[in-house]
Amino acid sequence: MGQIPRTLQPSLSERHFFGAELRRLRERANFSQARLGAMIRFSADLVRRVETADRFPSREFVEACDKALTTGGALSRLLPLVEGSRANEGMRAASPSGPTNTGTLLAALAEEAQGVADMVVRVPFQPGVVDRAAQDWLKASAGPHLSVAGRLGSPDQVDEEDLHSAETALEMFRQLDHTHGAGRVHAQVQRYVEGELNRLLANTPTSEAVGRHLYALAAGFFELCGYQAVDTGAHGLAQRRYLRALRLTEAADDRLYGSYLLAVNIGHLALHCGHPEPARRMVLTAVKGSETRTMPAVAAALHAVVARTHARLGREGECLTHLDIAEKQLARSKPEDEPPWIRYFDAAYLADEIAHCFHDLGRPQHTQRHLGDALSALSPTHVRRLAIDTALLASSLAVAGRIDEACATARQAVDYAARTTSHRCLQRIVEVQADLEPYRCEPEVREFGEYVRHRLPLAAVQPE
Known part of the structure; x- marks a missing residue:
């Protein structure tokens, strides 16, 4: 009786993601681990251990798998992620144990920020730029803005299978970012964007639907890059990344995702940088521009940010009005009907937004009650x-x-x-x-x- 394959969690780490991709490509080719091992002149046990994230793959192993599985180099393009993960693990293993580990790593990151990245970190957030971008987005006509047929000379085509792999990578990066913060994973995300994502964007989608899916997925990557820039203190860079994501949603004809980026990502960034009035203008533009397409959870997220801007401006009445709208909208939401990118926005996340509102309004008891709801979930x-x-x-x-x-x-x-x-x-x-x-x-x-x-x-x- 054959063993049941171990369930993989691609979003757990770069190594788990690589193992899941290797298994997916091997099963697509209808190869057993033993057959693949024989073809690449490595043991079946090594194939199994790489697939289950028990071993880091060597470059020779990866290149041999690409050739045997005729992947077009898909696994080799993931190798920098795996090697970056190996280097991080090696650094953690070499560091002394105890509470000083994180301080040492943060100090190294701070020293790096003083070098090449220092100019980027110092670029400020510019409210006027996003004000203009918001108005351009509001006036933009419907329909995709990037031509699918404009790159027919490319030897490769992008299909849904390519996008499935990229979606899995994006989910992995998001999970790592939630757990470790941007300092742990932003370099790997940047490498993936500069390599695999740019390759997909440079090639021809197999259909208009695949093209729209690709542009929306690329927007998700640039949204994450923007969020990570915020998390490293590079607010001007975050602004540029978010605006790139916004333009990609126009290319994908995804008005709803664009409204979310404008309100939740750029609006929160403006608040974070101390610009509540520009933040309020952007969120209201997003609300106006998505009125005909909005979904309950998206509307709840947008009105929660409107409430945050009013709280920061000391307008308690207006804040409570928009919080009430957000709560009512969220109560109407059915997660299975919502876009995947908003499904995180549940009652606990709204409680977090409400708590921040009451903190800015100077209401500590209300802040503590809603934070209790947020933290418990x-x-x-x-x-x-x-x-x-x-x-x-x-x-x-x-x-x-x-x-x-x-x-x-x-x-x-x-x-x-x-x-x-x-x-x-x-x-x-x-x-x-x-x-x-x-x-x-x-x-x-x-x-x-x-x-x-x-x-x-x-x-x-x-x-x-």
Whole structure:
């Protein structure tokens, strides 16, 4: 009786993704592991171990698999991802154990940011640019803006199978980003975009439907690149990545996804950079431009961001009005009917948005109640979100004068943040320390400051 193949989780790591792709291509060719091993002159056991992510593949192994399975180099194009993962694991293995690991890695990333990437990091967010882009998007005519027939000279064609592989890669990168923060995975995402994604975009889709699917998928990659730029503090770069994604949704004739990018991604970025009024204008443009195509969960997400802009501007009445709209829209939503990219937006995620609204409005009790709802439903793998929301809870407790609880909660936030390489997490820990500053003479606050200096030194605020 044959063994049941081990279930793979492609989104767990680059190595798991490669193993799942190897198995998919092998089964497509109707080869057993033993037959493939014989054809490539490697053992069947090695094929099995690579497929189940127990071994890193060598370049010779990958190139032989490409030739035997006639993949057109699909596996070789994934090799840089696997090699990057191998290098990361080697660096972690060589580092001393204990709480200083994350600080060392973050320091290395900070040093890198001072080098080649320093100019990019310093480019600011420009509200006027996105204002113009929002108006251009609103006025854009319907229909795809990139010609499918314009690249007929390409020897390759892009089909749904190519897009399936790219979709799996995007899901893997998103999961890794949620767990580790952008510092862990942004270089791999960039390599994939510059290699495999650009190859797909340069070739001819087999049909107009495949072309639209390709452009929407490419928009998803540039959305992730933008989100990762925010997470590394490169706000100007994030703006450019989001605007590239917005243009790709026009090419895909996906008005709904475009409204989401404009409101949720670019709107949140504007808020993050301290521009609530431009953020409000962009979100209202997105609402107007998607009125005829909107779905309940998308409408809920858009109105939640409108509420966030009003909260930041101190307009409590308008904020509560849009939160009410968001709650009613979400109650109407059926996840199976929603676009896949919005299905994450559930009651817990809306609770997170509501909590941020009440924090900006100076209502700590309401903030704490809604953060409780958000945190209780978060997956343990969403470490960055756990860090950010736990830090916000600590800040809210500090504002309410509950210092013992604030410091204990802030320690949990530091522990989460120390497991990521995220500029946003570091920023939130700094903000918690600022909220505790009025109580700096309390022993609990002094001890918390020492804990940050030991556990997450890059986020430590030096005492005056």
